Amino acid sequence: MALSTWLAPSSLRFYPRSPARRSLPLALEGALNEQLSFQVCLRLDGADPRKVRLEVDGPADWGLRLRRVGYVPVRHLNTGAAPGRLEVEGREFLPGYAPDPLFDETEMLLPPGETHAFWVTVRPGPAARAGVHPIAVRVSPDGARARTLQAEVILHDLHLRPREGFAMTHWFYADALCDWYRVTPFSEPFWGLCEAYLRNYAGHGLDMIYVPVFTPPLDGVKRPTQLLRVSRSGPDRYQFDWTDVRRWLRLARSCGLSRFEWTHPFTQWGARHAIRIYAGQGLEETLLWDPQTPATSETYRAFLGQYLPELHRLLLEEDALEQSCFHVSDEPHTESDKEHYIAARGLLRELAPWMRTMDALTDIAYGRERLTDMPVPSIRTALQFHREGIPSWCYYCCGPRGAYLNRLIDTPLAKIGMHGFLFYRWPFQGFLHWGYNYWYRSQTRELIDPYAVQDGHAWPGWAYGDTCVVYPGPDGPRDSIRWEVFAESLQDYRLLQTLGIAREADLLSPLRDFNDFPKASSWRRAARQALLRQAD
Numbered sequence: 001m002a003l004s005t006w007l008a009p010s011s012l013r014f015y016p017r018s019p020a021r022r023s024l025p026l027a028l029e030g031a032l033n034e035q036l037s038f039q040v041c042l043r044l045d046g047a048d049p050r051k052v053r054l055e056v057d058g059p060a061d062w063g064l065r066l067r068r069v070g071y072v073p074v075r076h077l078n079t080g081a082a083p084g085r086l087e088v089e090g091r092e093f094l095p096g097y098a099p100d101p102l103f104d105e106t107e108m109l110l111p112p113g114e115t116h117a118f119w120v121t122v123r124p125g126p127a128a129r130a131g132v133h134p135i136a137v138r139v140s141p142d143g144a145r146a147r148t149l150q151a152e153v154i155l156h157d158l159h160l161r162p163r164e165g166f167a168m169t170h171w172f173y174a175d176a177l178c179d180w181y182r183v184t185p186f187s188e189p190f191w192g193l194c195e196a197y198l199r200n201y202a203g204h205g206l207d208m209i210y211v212p213v214f215t216p217p218l219d220g221v222k223r224p225t226q227l228l229r230v231s232r233s234g235p236d237r238y239q240f241d242w243t244d245v246r247r248w249l250r251l252a253r254s255c256g257l258s259r260f261e262w263t264h265p266f267t268q269w270g271a272r273h274a275i276r277i278y279a280g281q282g283l284e285e286t287l288l289w290d291p292q293t294p295a296t297s298e299t300y301r302a303f304l305g306q307y308l309p310e311l312h313r314l315l316l317e318e319d320a321l322e323q324s325c326f327h328v329s330d331e332p333h334t335e336s337d338k339e340h341y342i343a344a345r346g347l348l349r350e351l352a353p354w355m356r357t358m359d360a361l362t363d364i365a366y367g368r369e370r371l372t373d374m375p376v377p378s379i380r381t382a383l384q385f386h387r388e389g390i391p392s393w394c395y396y397c398c399g400p401r402g403a404y405l406n407r408l409i410d411t412p413l414a415k416i417g418m419h420g421f422l423f424y425r426w427p428f429q430g431f432l433h434w435g436y437n438y439w440y441r442s443q444t445r446e447l448i449d450p451y452a453v454q455d456g457h458a459w460p461g462w463a464y465g466d467t468c469v470v471y472p473g474p475d476g477p478r479d480s481i482r483w484e485v486f487a488e489s490l491q492d493y494r495l496l497q498t499l500g501i502a503r504e505a506d507l508l509s510p511l512r513d514f515n516d517f518p519k520a521s522s523w524r525r526a527a528r529q530a531l532l533r534q535a536d
Helices: 174-181 188-203 243-254 298-317 335-351 364-368 382-387 419-425 481-498 521-535
Strands: 002-009 026-031 036-045 050-057 063-074 096-103 107-110 115-123 131-141 147-156 167-170 208-211 229-234 237-241 259-262 358-360 374-376 430-433 470-472 477-479
Touching: 002 026, 002 131, 002 147, 026 036, 026 481, 026 521, 036 050, 036 131, 036 147, 036 481, 050 063, 096 477, 096 481, 115 131, 115 481, 147 521, 167 208, 167 259, 174 188, 188 243, 188 477, 208 243, 237 298, 298 335, 335 364, 364 382, 419 481, 477 481, 481 521
Parallel strands: 026 147, 167 430, 208 259, 358 374
Antiparallel strands: 002 036, 036 115, 050 107, 050 131, 063 096, 063 115, 131 147, 229 237, 470 477
8 A cells, every 4th residue: 555645735626636745844824813724635556445534633722623625526617717727726637526525524435546635624722822833633544554744833923803894795595405404494493504504604704694584586586485474464565574584683693693685675687576575484485466566566666665664673673774785686787777777776765765775786887876875896897996986895706707816616726815815905895795505506496416516507607616615514514625715815804904904005016906916825825924923
């Protein structure tokens, strides 16, 4: 048996056919309350598989988590790729298997002729001190002598403050939890699962959660997941039960979330129609009106005229008004979309003058004309909003690709690691992404297996890795390596903010656009070292 073992940073992917590497010293640097990670890689050359067990050891009060990196099938490289290894990872291995999900396993049957990795997550304990701390990984193959690999964690005398002034939201799909785990919406089994996912969501640096007061009108007709119980009390008269809405808000807060994003009240891509709202909570799928009901019809106006004042009262009672963001319609594109959007926004302004809106829209005309209070443009045009002095968030969805920042299965992990620096570089006020746990065939209610399908069966329009960042586990989410690297990158924002670094500082000058920034892991490592050493 020839077993190769080595340590590697979390900025590299390893594929089944990745060659063995020399084991070199590995040092990680961070603040006292910063999460860090690295990999333990194994490759077996021989005729027979061998069972291998791993253990990780470090300071007594530290959080050390060891997980096996799993592979998922990727049928194609994503289209629109830019040339060069710093823009696409795995070009020589894909189509094929790519590393992504993390399994809570500390041993495996290692096949011959394949490379596999384990992911080590390091959380310094509450009493951690600045200095050098060893982390040992013991690799024990059956029938052979164990070997130990050692990393160093260098902690600097600095605590990162919580992020301020930059909100983070990903669209959270309650229907996916119900369908995958076969639970009834808002039943007790659902709430237990929901809590596990919300804790994961908040634990990765997000602070705003979508509230499905109504079934989200996003990407097709969805299984009803309507928190608000609605009943008719007469012609165009309604009664509301807010019990589950309150429970959602309070659960989210208990999980560490402080901001709320409310369901779009008009249909996607143009605000032409009233959204689907159901009697009760939609378990029998009885609609209150025809799906083609116009957005500004008297029918829908009557409903909104009763719903919006009660929503306002709830927000005041729950002390959530100032922490809430509201929508009109997602991603309007055409000139006719714009006309419908203006009419829908006007209706909301009339019925709920207290409501401040934000939407994913990329055409700068919406910003120039102040058609929404907080535009959320694609990173392709976000800097145009910034240059014209229009406050905004930013987002990406399926694209842009190529040289742009993204978080796809073939986006280099080093490039994903740049999110925090890029978000800090310009005064954007938040980031939105649509795919926390979208586990469906594109724009349908057909559940897919995210371990086998990462494009919603919609490649090339939908990219591999865009639809979700977590996989369903037995009782809650399994992280992806992309999700872990993304979350750790957000700590860079906190590091820059804690140290009071100016956005115009020389350190950040190489960040010129969302497609023009340093993409080698060495740049981020050197920049972080320079920042951390300011605290010593």
